[in-house]
Amino acid sequence: xxxxxxxxxxxxxxxxxxxxxxxYPIPRHDTVYWYQQGPGQDPQFLISFYEKMQSDKGSIPDxxxxxxxxxxxxxxxxxxxxxxxSALYFCASxxxxxxxxxxxxxxxxxxxxx
Amino acid sequence: xQKIEQNSEALNIQEGKTATLTCNYTNYSPAYLQxxxxxxxxxxxxxxxxxxxxxxxxxxxxxxxxxTTLKQSLFHITASQPADSATYLCALDxxxxxxxxxxxxxxxxxxxx
Numbered sequence: 001x002x003x004x005x006x007x008x009x010x011x012x013x014x015x016x017x018x019x020x021x022x023x024y025p026i027p028r029h030d031t032v033y034w035y036q037q038g039p040g041q042d043p044q045f046l047i048s049f050y051e052k053m054q055s056d057k058g059s060i061p062d063x064x065x066x067x068x069x070x071x072x073x074x075x076x077x078x079x080x081x082x083x084x085x086s087a088l089y090f091c092a093s094x095x096x097x098x099x100x101x102x103x104x105x106x107x108x109x110x111x112x113x114x
Numbered sequence: 115x116q117k118i119e120q121n122s123e124a125l126n127i128q129e130g131k132t133a134t135l136t137c138n139y140t141n142y143s144p145a146y147l148q149x150x151x152x153x154x155x156x157x158x159x160x161x162x163x164x165x166x167x168x169x170x171x172x173x174x175x176x177x178x179x180x181x182t183t184l185k186q187s188l189f190h191i192t193a194s195q196p197a198d199s200a201t202y203l204c205a206l207d208x209x210x211x212x213x214x215x216x217x218x219x220x221x222x223x224x225x226x227x
Contacts (some may be wrong), residue, residue: 004157033214042118042203042217043158056214090157101146101207103215105157 002026004106006091012112013081021076021109025093031055032074033103034066035090043090049074050096081113117141118218120204126224127194135189135221137204144206147180147187152201152220161202162189194225 005024013019025032031050035043045058049068060066063081068074078085088110092103121136137147145166150158164171164180164187171178177190191198201222205215 035217040219042219043215045214045216048214058214088155092157101163102148102160103158105150105159107157108155110155 004091004093004104006089006106006109008109009107010110010112012114014114015081015083017081017113018077018079019081019111020078021089021091021111023074023076023091023093023106025072025074025091026095026104029093029095029104030072031094031096032068032072033092033094034060034074034076035092035105037088037090037108039087041087046076078111081111083113086111086113118204118206118216120202120218120221123219124222124224126226129195129225129227131194133191133194133198133223133225135191135202135204135223137187137189137218139185139204139206142206142208143182143185144208146207147178148205148207148215149176149178149187149189150203150205150217152203154201158203158217191223194223196225196227199224 007022033048034046037043046060048056052068064078066076088108090108092105117140119138148163149161152158162178175192179188201220203220204218
């Protein structure tokens with residue numbers, strides 16, 4: 001079965017550079033969530049989209065922005081990168097609000113900021 | 115803010131025994147409570163979901179209980195196997211926001227032969 005696809009899987013950037021992460025949800029899933037997980041930390045909610053509109057916003061820095069496109073894929077744009085942005089970034093999808101409640105996660109994009 | 119505590123960062127048990135993981139939460143009453151498995155460097159994988167009006171849910175060797183009075187969920191793996199070794203995350207869904215989950219830090223389970 002198709003899963004959530006994230007790219008790139010690994011990314012190395014310098015401080016103050018910009019990075020873009022992409023997420024392709026499971027087909028027919030219309031809701032996308034972004035989470036950030038630092039080493040040994042719990043996943044922290046960043047932002048979510050439902051039907052291409054932002055549906056919820058968490059602890060996402062102002063330097064970050066995201067959007068969901070007409071084909072439901074989503075991109076997370078990160079600018080002025082800081083060392084503390086180094087983390088695993090997960091995208092998850094679901095088939096709309098309150099279906100079964102479970103989220104389907106991708107394998108993550110590991111961002112390293114040097 | 116929502117606070118979720120999972121018992122001891124690491125749990126080591128012998129194969130065949132029952133592993134019991136604890137999740138305690140404060141401040142808010144979740145509409146749903148979910149358990150995920152996460153292997154190193156991989157994305158969380160959904161295991162079980164229990165609703166606030168449910169006391170217990172089972173799936174094969176897995177069992178989860180939900181006590182809204184104690185604000186606690188217990189996650190059991192019976193007849194544990196080395197392949198069950200992973201980090202298990204508890205996640206709360208308050209039900210009022212579109213799917214945002216609040217995760218605990220997880221319990222790292224190691225099942226030794």
